[in-house]
Amino acid sequence: MNHHSRARLRPAVRIVDPRAIDQDRIPYMSTAAPAQPPVTISNRDRTINLLTQIWSWLFLIGLIAFFSFAGEGFFSIRNFGNILVSGTLIILMALGQTFVIITGGIDLSIGWTVGLSSVVTARVMRDLSDGGVEVIPAILIGVVFGLLVALIPGIVNGILIARIRIPPFIATLGMFGIVRGAAFLLTDGQNVIGNIDSSVRDVLRLVGNGSLLYNIPDFGIAWLSQPPDLTREQLRALQRLAPYPVLIVAVIIVIMAFVLARTQFGRHTYAIGGNAEAARRAGINVSRHLITIYIISALMAGIAGVLHVFRFTAGAPQAGESALLDSVAAVVIGGTSLFGGEGRISGSVVGALIIAVLGTGLVILNIDALWQFVIVGCIIIVAVLVNQVQSYLENRQAHHE
Amino acid sequence: MNNPDPQPILEVQQISKYFGGLTALDKASLAVYPGEVVALLGDNGAGKSTLIKCISGVHKPDEGVIMFDGRDVGHAPPAAIREMGIETIYQDLALAENLDVGANVFLGKEVKKRLFGLLPVTDDDYMRTEAAKVLDRLDIHIPSLKQKLVSLSGGQRQAVAIARALYWDAKLVIMDEPTAALGVPEQRKVLALVKSLREQNIPVIIISHTMQDVMEVADRMIVMRRGKLVANLPRAEATVDLLVKHIIGATEIET
Numbered sequence: 001m002n003h004h005s006r007a008r009l010r011p012a013v014r015i016v017d018p019r020a021i022d023q024d025r026i027p028y029m030s031t032a033a034p035a036q037p038p039v040t041i042s043n044r045d046r047t048i049n050l051l052t053q054i055w056s057w058l059f060l061i062g063l064i065a066f067f068s069f070a071g072e073g074f075f076s077i078r079n080f081g082n083i084l085v086s087g088t089l090i091i092l093m094a095l096g097q098t099f100v101i102i103t104g105g106i107d108l109s110i111g112w113t114v115g116l117s118s119v120v121t122a123r124v125m126r127d128l129s130d131g132g133v134e135v136i137p138a139i140l141i142g143v144v145f146g147l148l149v150a151l152i153p154g155i156v157n158g159i160l161i162a163r164i165r166i167p168p169f170i171a172t173l174g175m176f177g178i179v180r181g182a183a184f185l186l187t188d189g190q191n192v193i194g195n196i197d198s199s200v201r202d203v204l205r206l207v208g209n210g211s212l213l214y215n216i217p218d219f220g221i222a223w224l225s226q227p228p229d230l231t232r233e234q235l236r237a238l239q240r241l242a243p244y245p246v247l248i249v250a251v252i253i254v255i256m257a258f259v260l261a262r263t264q265f266g267r268h269t270y271a272i273g274g275n276a277e278a279a280r281r282a283g284i285n286v287s288r289h290l291i292t293i294y295i296i297s298a299l300m301a302g303i304a305g306v307l308h309v310f311r312f313t314a315g316a317p318q319a320g321e322s323a324l325l326d327s328v329a330a331v332v333i334g335g336t337s338l339f340g341g342e343g344r345i346s347g348s349v350v351g352a353l354i355i356a357v358l359g360t361g362l363v364i365l366n367i368d369a370l371w372q373f374v375i376v377g378c379i380i381i382v383a384v385l386v387n388q389v390q391s392y393l394e395n396r397q398a399h400h401e
Numbered sequence: 402m403n404n405p406d407p408q409p410i411l412e413v414q415q416i417s418k419y420f421g422g423l424t425a426l427d428k429a430s431l432a433v434y435p436g437e438v439v440a441l442l443g444d445n446g447a448g449k450s451t452l453i454k455c456i457s458g459v460h461k462p463d464e465g466v467i468m469f470d471g472r473d474v475g476h477a478p479p480a481a482i483r484e485m486g487i488e489t490i491y492q493d494l495a496l497a498e499n500l501d502v503g504a505n506v507f508l509g510k511e512v513k514k515r516l517f518g519l520l521p522v523t524d525d526d527y528m529r530t531e532a533a534k535v536l537d538r539l540d541i542h543i544p545s546l547k548q549k550l551v552s553l554s555g556g557q558r559q560a561v562a563i564a565r566a567l568y569w570d571a572k573l574v575i576m577d578e579p580t581a582a583l584g585v586p587e588q589r590k591v592l593a594l595v596k597s598l599r600e601q602n603i604p605v606i607i608i609s610h611t612m613q614d615v616m617e618v619a620d621r622m623i624v625m626r627r628g629k630l631v632a633n634l635p636r637a638e639a640t641v642d643l644l645v646k647h648i649i650g651a652t653e654i655e656t
Binding site (some may be wrong): 056258262263264266267268271272273274275278279281282283284341342367389395 | 454479480483489491495496497498499500502508509510511513516520521523549551553
């Protein structure tokens with residue numbers, strides 16, 4: 001959707017059609033509207049418009065700069081790696097949420113879907129390896145089950161919303177409760193499923209805490225996995241240049257951005273958010289499309305749940321709970337309209353990174369982490385205001401024409 | 402109209418539609434010939450919208466037959482009917498205002514190309530170029546085809562809706578209150594578009610409350626009242642006075 005920003009700024013040319021000027025043929029129409037001078041968009045509007053497009057990027061850069069100067073230890077590869085790894089959860093959830101919100105919906109259930117998926121993944125891995133299954137098959141089967149179970153709330157959400165026409169807020173709020181309960185039932189009320197066999201956990205860590213590329217002092221660069229026999233000092237200074245969770249999520253970001261921006265599926269997603277009835281009349285199978293989108297949203301949560309197991313070698317029902325509202329915040333900060341029809345993946349990723357940077361930065365500055373809620377809340381409100389300025393500019397142009 | 406074709410392109414035969422106890426359409430019949438503009442008149446609730454929704458497939462008639470281009474389309478889904486060449490332009494235009502002109506003209510029928518010979522992506526440049534061509538045919542100039550519809554005027558949006566119909570080789574265009582909610586210059590523009598469709602031999606059914614519009618563009622006026630067709634007048638025989646009488650039912654009392 002990048003092209004719109006520039007296009008919107010072109011001077012509007014008034015349409016003059018010779019056939020439209022024979023107004024004396026109909027008496028009551030002879031009071032023609034006074035001729036308007038051609039409208040040009042002022043430089044000020046141009047600047048404002050540009051700012052509304054890029055403010056979240058500027059804010060992120062400013063935030064990183066601020067913490068880098070103010071907080072000791074913030075500006076380091078190690079810290080940036082940690083921010084990115086911890087940001088993967090919000091990013092994954094925000095990716096699916098972006099599609100959902102562009103259609104004019106919302107998915108409140110994905111927070112607990114992350115938990116459900118992580119619990120199922122951990123439990124399957126634990127029970128299989130306890131039952132004598134080899135490590136790798138146990139892990140793979142666990143991943144498959146973790147992803148499959150996440151699809152269930154997605155399918156049900158989609159059917160409730162698209163076919164039974166239950167408002168997305170209500171349908172996914174119901175699912176929020178159902179999935180939450182299911183996740184805790186699967187852990188027998190425990191907060192965590194952690195007693196996975198240590199052989200399995202070692203392999204999980206290789207991925208969850210591993211990196212494609214390491215930089216180790218007095219050792220050099222290492223590929224694929226951490227070399228054994230590192231000293232305590234080396235471990236402390238070890239830099240993960242390409243953590244696997246970040247790489248995995250980066251690939252998913254690229255896929256999702258591609259699908260949304262370039263494919264027919266993405267186009268239909270925008271069309272449904274802009275005017276679902278128009279999409280329906282144009283022959284787009286709106287209800288099937290919506291079901292697919294809620295499944296995608298749930299799948300992203302499922303991937304986040306599986307990733308949680310790799311990172312923490314345990315499953316927890318509340319693994320994604322706190323990230324739900326953050327994911328919505330990330331999407332809104334990224335410029336996606338809650339009314340649907342507008343939004344970009346890159347914006348949501350920036351929004352998620354702002355939240356992740358804030359979380360770490362405040363800790364490093366030794367500011368109570370609770371301030372993060374206050375600050376994120378303020379940014380959300382600013383984001384919505386920016387969105388309104390944007391549509392104001394668009395509408396003003398339409399009235400000029 | 403200059404070249405009267407004995408074969409109607411659309412023939413609605415005795416269709417009825419009931420909503421519960423309400424008879425929305427009562428054995429309504431109608432024929433539309435190539436290249437003519439037919440106005441559909443009637444008070445609110447007279448059954449005009451139900452009739453066009455039956456033709457465009459949104460409603461299924463409970464009784465009767467709808468023949469289009471020699472085929473019975475009475476029970477075809479809307480998408481299939483659109484495929485056959487009946488384009489309906491609704492009052493609310495059925496456009497996605499958050500998308501550009503090309504995306505709207507091709508909505509639901511996006512043209513794709515292969516990125517790196519592999520990944521199917523929407524061919525936005527092609528769609529914009531094609532949209533520009535058809536807008537040219539209608540003598541419409543939109544400053545930038547990359548503009549979202551939300552920043553276009555009402556008349557320009559109407560033009561985009563008509564352009565879409567034209568692009569997909571509409572054999573019949575149905576317009577529901579096309580000039581409602583438009584400023585005067587824009588209304589003129591839309592009426593010019595209707596005439597331009599007729600010049601291209603595409604028949605138009607136009608629903609309108611504005612007598613002046615109807616008198617200006619329509620070749621034939623059909624008046625509906627309480628689900629029935631009560632008058633079918635060529636322009637030569639129609640006067641505003643007579644039409645109003647039919648609409649409010651005054652002729653029924655006289656005879």
